[in-house]
Amino acid sequence: AAGVIQSPRHLIKEKRETATLKCYPIPRHDTVYWYQQGPGQDPQFLISFYEKMQSDKGSIPDRFSAQQFSDYHSELNMSSLELGDSALYFCASSSGRRNTGELFFGEGSRLTVL
Amino acid sequence: AQKVTQAQTEISVVEKEDVTLDCVYETRDTTYYLFWYKQPPSGELVFLIRRNSFDEQNEISGRYSWNFQKSTSSFNFTITASQVVDSAVYFCALHASGGSYIPTFGRGTSLIVHP
Numbered sequence: 001a002a003g004v005i006q007s008p009r010h011l012i013k014e015k016r017e018t019a020t021l022k023c024y025p026i027p028r029h030d031t032v033y034w035y036q037q038g039p040g041q042d043p044q045f046l047i048s049f050y051e052k053m054q055s056d057k058g059s060i061p062d063r064f065s066a067q068q069f070s071d072y073h074s075e076l077n078m079s080s081l082e083l084g085d086s087a088l089y090f091c092a093s094s095s096g097r098r099n100t101g102e103l104f105f106g107e108g109s110r111l112t113v114l
Numbered sequence: 115a116q117k118v119t120q121a122q123t124e125i126s127v128v129e130k131e132d133v134t135l136d137c138v139y140e141t142r143d144t145t146y147y148l149f150w151y152k153q154p155p156s157g158e159l160v161f162l163i164r165r166n167s168f169d170e171q172n173e174i175s176g177r178y179s180w181n182f183q184k185s186t187s188s189f190n191f192t193i194t195a196s197q198v199v200d201s202a203v204y205f206c207a208l209h210a211s212g213g214s215y216i217p218t219f220g221r222g223t224s225l226i227v228h229p
Binding site for chain 1: 164
């Protein structure tokens, strides 16, 4: 069965550069979540989208933005990258806005900022 | 506010030992859902189990079992006869209406199973 696809899997950037991460949810899933997981840390919720609209916002920095497109894929745009942005970025998808079931996670995009 | 505490940062066992991973949660909601996810070295979080707040029955699935106790706000996870393939980071998570059903994760417990 198709899972959540994230790209790129690995990304290396310099400070102050920009980066874009992409997430393709499971087919027919209409909700996408973005999480940031620093080294040895728990996943921190950044932002979520339902039916192409932002539904909830977590600890996403102002330097980051995201959107969900008509085909339900989502992109996380990160600008003015800082060393502290180095982390594993997870995308997860589910069906329905107020999800009480499990999330389906992608394998993550590992961002390294030098 | 929602909070999940996994006090054990790392557990190291030898194959075939039983191991219990602790999870304590905090929420003011009466309806909530608890989860365990496994994160193997490949990185992807894999769903293991979901429990709602109205169902305190313990569950067993093969070598895995879960003990949900509302009285102590705990949802502990036991692996019986551990195997090397069980080595991973395990996360406990909470969904509750007070948190808009956005999953709140604990810090994770790294389980290392030695041959």
